[in-house]
Amino acid sequence: MLLTKRRTKGDVAFDILNNLGMLLICFVTLYPIWYVLINSFNDGKDAMLGGIYWWPRVFSLKNYEAVFNNAGIMTAMGLTIAKTIIGVVAHVFFTAMVAFAFSRKGLIGGKFYILMGTITMIFSGGLIPTYLLIRDLHLLDNFWVYIFPVLFSFFDLIIFMTFFREIPDGLEEAGRIDGANDWTIFLKIVLPVSMPVLATIALFHGVYQWNDYFTGIIYVNNESLQPIQTFLYRVVAQSSSNIMTTALQGSAVTKTVTSQSVKLATMVVTTLPIVFAYPFLQRYFVKGMMIGSIKG
Structure with missing residues (x-):
């Protein structure tokens, strides 16, 4: 008892x-x-x-009506959605591809590459050299400035590489026996069983892409190429709210809304997509998809 x-x-x-x-x-x-x-x-x-x-x-609901009826705000929202989707897909695939190569035991110079990557996690070139590099790559006032500079992350590579090394060698050996090359193994064997880590990195980078306002401030002067977070930053940074007042001009609901109320509605609209996306990705966080994938 x-x-x-x-x-x-x-x-x-x-x-x-x-x-x-x-x-x-x-x-x-x-x-x-x-x-x-x-x-x-x-x-x-x-x-x-x-x-x-x-x-x-x-x-x-006039505040939200003003948000969805304004072309400038909706253009910034559409750009944010586009750069988040494209950025997440490109970042996850490219980083996973490099991490798969790093996870191979026979990689020549693997330790040296790991050391060089670790150094980049501690030290950076600084804002001015980065700006000069972006300028020389002709990415100023370019949509791809949101994608290419963050296409790869060594921190995410470490997470991918750790997960890939836990995949049983028997899966790759079975693929080799069936005539699969490295690309086939990566695309048809490694990625399908790596959904937990793929979802995790996708969420991390998706939140970064969605909330990033700094890139639009430093590298983009064209307002049509600035995301919604940069738009909000400009509104908050200017106490007179001239930007939001200009955005409301011509709206049919300007008599019942203010720049402050529309700003709050815009904040809600920009936050909800990430809040709603998290529950759908959370189920992939539980590690266990490898159970039963190979029999001993």
Whole structure:
């Protein structure tokens, strides 16, 4: 018969304080998001009066109507979606391809390449040399400035390489027996059984691409090539909100919205895609797809 340890008053008090502390942390973390959400659904003119803390006082969808009807904001959103999708696919495939080569035991100079890559994780050339390189590559005011400079990451390579080395050698040997070359093994054997690490790196780089505003500030002057995060940065950086006011000109809802209310609605619109994408990728994080893939 199992003996159950009797809980003391100290244990109960600790649990209560621990739960209260966690609830406080959750509240401090989530309330700013909730505050932005409810104000984005409130009438812009009414929101200027303040006092909105828990629920919209005058519910309105005019802020979102202004966002989706504005060509400039939607162009920036479309560019962000395009660079995120293209960037994730290119980054994951290229980094995985290099990591597959690094994971081979017979790679000549493998230790030297690992050392050189590790150095790049600690030291960088700096902003000015990077800008000069981007300029010489003719990537200024170019869509591909969002893709090529971050096509490869040595940190992600280490994650890929560690995972690839855990793949049983029998899978590759079976492919060799069937006449598969390196490309066939990589594309048809390694990648299909590497979905957990592929999804993880895709999420990491996808969040980076979606939230990146710095690249658009430094390397892009053409406003039609600036992503939504750079657009928001410019709005926040200028207290007069001239950019958002210009974006609202000509809109049919300018009488009921303000630059602040549209800015909050834009923040919500730019955040939701990443929030919704995470649950679909989370199921791939559980490592275990290799179980049963090879019989001993």
